[in-house]
Amino acid sequence: MLLYNARLAWKSIRRNPMLSFLIVLGIALGVGVSTTFITAYHVLARDPVPGKSDSLYYVRMNSWGVADDPFLRTPPPLITYRDALELLKSRIPVRSTASFQSRANVFPEGGARPFSRDLRLTTADFFPMFAVPFRYGGPWSREADARPESVAVISSALNDRLFGGANSVGRTIRLENHPIRVVGVFAPWRPRVRAFSLVNSALDAPEEIFLPFALAGPMELLPHEFSMNWRTPLPGEDKLPYASQLMLNEVIFVGFWAELPQARQVVDYKHFVDAYVSEQKKLGRFPHPANNRVTSMLDLMEEMKVVPPQTKVLAAISLLFLVVAALNLIGLFLGKFLARAATVGVRRALGASRATIFVQHLVECELMGLAGGLLGVLLSLAGLAVLNRVYGDGPGGVAFFRLDLPMVLAAVGLALVAGAIAGVYPAWRICAIPPARHLKTQ
Amino acid sequence: MLKMENVTKIYRTGMVETRALRDFTLQVEEGEFVTLTGPSGSGKTTFLNVSGLLDGFEQGKYWLDGLDVSRLSDREMSRIRNEKIGFIFQSFNLIPDLDVFDNVDVPLRYRGLKAKERKERIERAVGQVGLSSRLHHLPSQLSGGQQQRVAIARVLAGDPKLILADEPTGNLDSAMAREIMDILDQVNEAGTTIIMVTHNPEHAARAHRQLHIADGRMVDLERIAPFPLNRPQPVPARAAV
Numbered sequence: 001m002l003l004y005n006a007r008l009a010w011k012s013i014r015r016n017p018m019l020s021f022l023i024v025l026g027i028a029l030g031v032g033v034s035t036t037f038i039t040a041y042h043v044l045a046r047d048p049v050p051g052k053s054d055s056l057y058y059v060r061m062n063s064w065g066v067a068d069d070p071f072l073r074t075p076p077p078l079i080t081y082r083d084a085l086e087l088l089k090s091r092i093p094v095r096s097t098a099s100f101q102s103r104a105n106v107f108p109e110g111g112a113r114p115f116s117r118d119l120r121l122t123t124a125d126f127f128p129m130f131a132v133p134f135r136y137g138g139p140w141s142r143e144a145d146a147r148p149e150s151v152a153v154i155s156s157a158l159n160d161r162l163f164g165g166a167n168s169v170g171r172t173i174r175l176e177n178h179p180i181r182v183v184g185v186f187a188p189w190r191p192r193v194r195a196f197s198l199v200n201s202a203l204d205a206p207e208e209i210f211l212p213f214a215l216a217g218p219m220e221l222l223p224h225e226f227s228m229n230w231r232t233p234l235p236g237e238d239k240l241p242y243a244s245q246l247m248l249n250e251v252i253f254v255g256f257w258a259e260l261p262q263a264r265q266v267v268d269y270k271h272f273v274d275a276y277v278s279e280q281k282k283l284g285r286f287p288h289p290a291n292n293r294v295t296s297m298l299d300l301m302e303e304m305k306v307v308p309p310q311t312k313v314l315a316a317i318s319l320l321f322l323v324v325a326a327l328n329l330i331g332l333f334l335g336k337f338l339a340r341a342a343t344v345g346v347r348r349a350l351g352a353s354r355a356t357i358f359v360q361h362l363v364e365c366e367l368m369g370l371a372g373g374l375l376g377v378l379l380s381l382a383g384l385a386v387l388n389r390v391y392g393d394g395p396g397g398v399a400f401f402r403l404d405l406p407m408v409l410a411a412v413g414l415a416l417v418a419g420a421i422a423g424v425y426p427a428w429r430i431c432a433i434p435p436a437r438h439l440k441t442q
Numbered sequence: 443m444l445k446m447e448n449v450t451k452i453y454r455t456g457m458v459e460t461r462a463l464r465d466f467t468l469q470v471e472e473g474e475f476v477t478l479t480g481p482s483g484s485g486k487t488t489f490l491n492v493s494g495l496l497d498g499f500e501q502g503k504y505w506l507d508g509l510d511v512s513r514l515s516d517r518e519m520s521r522i523r524n525e526k527i528g529f530i531f532q533s534f535n536l537i538p539d540l541d542v543f544d545n546v547d548v549p550l551r552y553r554g555l556k557a558k559e560r561k562e563r564i565e566r567a568v569g570q571v572g573l574s575s576r577l578h579h580l581p582s583q584l585s586g587g588q589q590q591r592v593a594i595a596r597v598l599a600g601d602p603k604l605i606l607a608d609e610p611t612g613n614l615d616s617a618m619a620r621e622i623m624d625i626l627d628q629v630n631e632a633g634t635t636i637i638m639v640t641h642n643p644e645h646a647a648r649a650h651r652q653l654h655i656a657d658g659r660m661v662d663l664e665r666i667a668p669f670p671l672n673r674p675q676p677v678p679a680r681a682a683v
Contacts, residue, residue: 349535
């Protein structure tokens with residue numbers, strides 16, 4: 001009967017093409033708007049590192065200076081270079097990584113014009129922790145971190161520009177005056193949220209060059225994002241080698257992540273951080289009461305409001321818009337159905353029950369809802385294109401906001417719900433009409 | 443086949459009550475051909491609607507084919523309408539955007555028959571009324587007589603035990619009307635019970651029994667011809683109180 005009802009629905013749609021189009025368009029507009037904003041929320045709010053985010057924890061320590069009154073309630077969002085080096089020594093996490101953003105000039109081979117690029121200094125564990133996909137080669141080793149070796153992982157876009165897209169593993173790039181050997185090229189990678197940098201520009205694209213963390217000193221790479229300092233350097237400290245200055249100052253600019261798959265490890269690691277801070281207090285650091293945090297990735301996203309609250313509100317409003325659009329279509333369906341009351345009377349006389357007539361008309365509503373849903377998906381692609389134009393595509397041309405299969409299915413589901421909202425009452429009205437009333441008798 | 447006892451049907455419009463059927467009592471045997479006459483507003487249509495389970499009633503009892511159908515659910519009444527009753531209307535009541543095949547198919551769909559059986563029944567029924575060459579014509583492409591024959595085919599395909607015909611020849615010329623009556627005679631001879639409302643005395647006289655309804659009550663005229671033996675000869679009807 002479903003195919004039969006679909007056939008009857010198609011005949012009905014064709015009988016009134018303009019009315020049918022208006023109904024489909026009404027549903028499409030509702031679905032298009034709601035899918036656009038729900039997708040935006042879905043993109044921003046979804047698990048940034050599927051399968052890993054529930055085991056990745058961010059470390060913060062209450063290292064504020066004595067005079068930093070306004071910030072006492074929460075610890076600083078970043079840690080110092082020396083603290084990062086100490087935390088990296090712990091064997092409690094399965095993996096751990098420290099990173100910060102810097103910037104350097106790239107000197108292409110063959111005398112082409114130099115250009116500057118953001119780069120990230122980090123450790124070998126960064127790449128498996130944040131599931132970075134590789135096109136050629138892979139990350140450097142922990143031994144390369146320890147030495148440190150002048151190696152780099154670069155993006156596909158940079159690899160295309162410098163090496164024509166070829167496998168550049170083993171080739172050399174020049175950053176400032178330093179030759180750096182390429183050990184890996186990552187595949188086009190545009191995570192919706194920069195999970196590794198939630199406290200700094202979480203929605204930006206990843207950097208194009210990754211270097212070992214310990215190269216900060218030898219290459220004198222300064223932090224390029226947020227940093228704060230509350231310690232006045234002693235006389236002569238500014239004449240020291242940059243690497244020494246990094247170990248002495250209290251400039252916070254490093255983000256630190258630990259991979260702790262088990263709850264016991266989280267507890268143990270928190271104790272480790274607390275014990276470390278206690279030891280540093282004896283050296284005159286961390287003057288404020290301990291307020292150390294080991295925060296899960298998803299909790300940190302919530303805390304940092306990575307997903308703007310307005311996004312959630314817009315998504316809710318867009319759903320309301322869909323409901324209102326569907327309610328407005330009730331009248332159109334009612335007029336459409338009641339116009340064929342005589343035909344329904346004949347069907348009832350021939351043996352159709354009320355339920356049969358109800359289902360027949362509901363199928364028609366859902367068929368039109370489905371058509372509206374498909375058109376709505378196309379409209380939402382246009383809406384997302386507008387949003388992408390505002391946010392800008394990431395490197396490699398990967399759109400920031402894009403429809404995935406769950407969202408397409410959600411759009412179709414919304415369309416069917418809209419069809420039901422718009423059609424249930426008219427379908428009930430037409431099936432409830434006494435069959436004798438509209439039969440053309442003498 | 444059909445037995446009504448003291449059936450009363452009341453229409454309520456605001457404070458006004460109209461008794462369309464009053465203590466209506468009737469018995470029709472299986473295979474009988476009964477015609478029903480009466481002035482406008484006498485309750486003929488109401489009787490057809492009630493007997494065809496298209497409308498309910500307030501008092502009384504109604505048995506159809508031995509089953510008490512006085513207080514059935516909508517689903518049960520729909521099933522009985524589909525399986526046991528066939529309707530023929532004055533204005534044909536074909537579904538305009540379905541062709542002949544699909545119009546005759548409608549009741550069979552609701553019966554849940556398989557496609558092959560439906561096709562066989564449809565082709566047989568349409569052939570019986572002589573419209574095999576018009577199987578995929580729309581109603582708008584048929585004459586009035588042809589449309590009524592399609593309506594009859596729709597009934598025949600379902601093989602009902604009871605046919606309720608409401609002025610089936612009212613919109614047809616005399617030649618077409620005679621054709622339709624001939625078909626109904628053949629159907630009745632095959633054993634189907636027919637109750638037909640008509641204003642045409644010639645057609646009324648073709649029945650086994652002629653009934654008259656007035657003010658919602660039945661007045662049974664003299665049986666025109668012995669039932670079930672012999673076909674009735676046209677004789678003038680005599681009213682009997």
